[in-house]
Amino acid sequence: MSGFINFLQDSNYNGLGFSIISILFYLSIYHFVLYLKNRDNFYLYYSIYAFTNVLILVPIPYNVFLQDVFLAFPDFFIQLDSPLKFASYILFSYFVIEVLHLKNHLPKFVRFFDYFTISGVGIYLILGVIEYFKPDLNILQTFFYFIFLPIYFLVMIYGSVLIFKIEEKVKGYILTGSLFLGVGAILSAILTVGQPAEVIDQNFWVYYIGVLVENLLFTFALAVKQREVYVEKLLYREKLVAKLKENEELREKLNQRLQSELDQKEQQIVTLAADAESERMARVKAHYEREITELHLRSLRSQMNPHFIFNALNSIKVFLIDKDKDRAILYLNRFSKLIRMVLESSRKTKISLGEELEIAKLYQTLESIRFEDGIELKMEIEKDVRLNEIELPPLLLQPFFENAIWHGLMNKAGEKWIKVSLKKEKGVLVLSIRDNGIGRKASQEINSRRTMKKESIGMSLSKDRLELFNRNESVNYRFEIVDHSTPNDTGTEVIFWL
Helix, strand or coil: CHHHHHHHHCCCCCCHHHHHHHHHHHHHHHHHHHHHHHCCHHHHHHHHHHHHHHHHHCCCCCCCHHHHHHHHCHHHHHHHHHHHHHHHHHHHHHHHHHHCCHHHHCHHHHHHHHHHHHHHHHHHHHHHHHHHHCHHHCHHHHHHHHHHHHHHHHHHHHHHHHHCCCCCCCHHHHHHHHHHHHHHHHHHHHHHCCCCHHHHHHHCHHHHHHHHHHHHHHHHHHHHHHHHHHHHHHHHHHHHHHHHHHHHHHHHHHHHHHHHHHHHHHHHHHHHHHHCCHHHHHHHHHHHHHHHHHHHHHHHHHHHHHHHHHHHHHHHHHHHHCCCHHHHHHHHHHHHHHHHHHHHHHCCCCEEHHHHHHHHHHHHHHHHHCCCCCCEEEEEECCCCCHHHCEECCCCCHHHHHHHHHHHHCCCCCCCEEEEEEEEECCEEEEEEEECCCCHHHHHHHHHCCCCCCCCHHHHHHHHHHHHHHHHHCCCCEEEEEEEEECCEEEEEEEEEC
């Protein structure tokens, strides 16, 4: 036992201290690599925190190359001692805030600590400037040890009490690690205060052990956290896959039911045609043809909605593959709002142009999230045009916005915009959807070189639905696609006459 105690007391000479510094340096590099891979802030805070402790401990061990590093820049390390310790406490605190999600659990405490940190850093910088011009004052260490640290420890004790009440799996490892470091630092201070350098070296192992146990517990906590994030992503992906399968099954069942209804109605027409008189036959036939037209419209909508939902869910899948959790959550929130609007409109045979433009605008916002430069949507509507009085089939315009984005703007660099204008010309409403993309010809050339070619299902469905809507509502809605291909004016314009 005495030999083991002697080994510990000789930690600054026999390589034990150097080994602990090496472990801290390795943990710093390892967790910085994890941050670059996962982009979780708690990895970054812990990496910088561990590296800061490495710089603080560099001057301590003897008989290793670290002593040569210290002797080569003694003034540098001596002047950095107080700022490094100040930074290590701040970094440690924000590491705990991130890894335990305290912004969600304890938002008021986190805001208070932000103000405390900003105030402390501001005062520290002001005192640093004063000490730079008057180095004999030595006010930085006085402020750090006798003002900042006592207040900081009181704040940490209060924060630890609050942390005990939250539900986080890794909080036990974090609090235990912090306790080991605190006990090690306090015992080391008690054993070495007022003692000569020889006694300080003999008892510095207490602090080394506290640092080592703390960082091992923190590393284990981060491993548990990484596992939680991985499991969460797997569950999220499984839910998306299950939702896609459910939507596909619903679409198939709906199409089968609608086809069965169509067959029944057509059979009824054939039966009635054989028995009814010509005048009565004409009236009844007209009635059933109207029902068939409505069933066709419902059938086309049943294809349109799953087609659009699949494309939107595919966008969320891209973010998950890229591990962009924040954008995936933002996208999913807006997507849920869009789905609610789509489902509400799908129960109707027609909706107002105002509702249709709201759906198209929200869809454009979702797709714009995926572009780094974004897509600007411009609206120019004459004041005397009343959008709520103009009726269209639901989701008629969405495929044209989709084509503008995927075929026109996706392959374009620089500014991207879609312009929607609505005006009256000779008593007819003219709706224009114009983009500044690469144009249909360039898009077709790009698509022809791809192995997997994307077919525009929505465009053909919109044409069929508009024809059935005209027949059913006795209107003459039509549209035309215009290509703009001059050097300074490229893109595609879809013009509707309503």
